[in-house]
Amino acid sequence: MKRDKFNKLYEVTWERNEKTGKPKRVARYIGKYYAVDLTQRDRLRPWMLGEAAVAEAAFLAGGLINTLGSHCMWVLPFYALSILPTIYFTIASIRIFRLKPVVDEIALDGSVLSARRCAAGMLVLGGLWTAADVVFLLYYGSAGQLGRELAFLAGGLATAVAGGLALRQLKALQPQEIPQ
Numbered sequence: 001m002k003r004d005k006f007n008k009l010y011e012v013t014w015e016r017n018e019k020t021g022k023p024k025r026v027a028r029y030i031g032k033y034y035a036v037d038l039t040q041r042d043r044l045r046p047w048m049l050g051e052a053a054v055a056e057a058a059f060l061a062g063g064l065i066n067t068l069g070s071h072c073m074w075v076l077p078f079y080a081l082s083i084l085p086t087i088y089f090t091i092a093s094i095r096i097f098r099l100k101p102v103v104d105e106i107a108l109d110g111s112v113l114s115a116r117r118c119a120a121g122m123l124v125l126g127g128l129w130t131a132a133d134v135v136f137l138l139y140y141g142s143a144g145q146l147g148r149e150l151a152f153l154a155g156g157l158a159t160a161v162a163g164g165l166a167l168r169q170l171k172a173l174q175p176q177e178i179p180q
Helices: 002-007 038-064 076-081 083-097 105-140 146-170
Strands: 010-016 023-029 033-035 102-104 176-178
Touching: 002 105, 038 076, 038 083, 038 105, 038 146, 076 083, 076 105, 083 105, 083 146, 102 105, 105 146
Parallel strands: none
Antiparallel strands: 010 023, 033 102, 033 176
């Protein structure tokens, strides 16, 4: 799907190689270019890396805490799936900090837009992880492990809060389309 979308951003032509005389395929980018505000990007750097670190630490801590809620069949999927947006958010954050002042659509999609999607995923999955664990605690109780259960619950809440903060901060980074 994305491959077809990105293929439309290039025009492929055949040109003759001057040295060998043989024809060769040349791809030229014909898509849109965007300007990125570097001061806003640099202002977001410590916050986004901190949010990524908090989300990944919350996932790892949740996995190391042996609780009944972490083994429940309706809590486990949200916990297990929450690692995907956190990892991809970290990758997208690093890509954002490597952006140049002018980027193409592919670089924009792999950095800013990807970070927004991943932050939304962290918010949703962290919220579902928290909600499912609260339902578990209300239904089954803590079985004498209230401290552990609350720590596991705090991991889901930390993931959701990190995703929500990142999503809010990424709204400030608005690349502007450059007219051609």
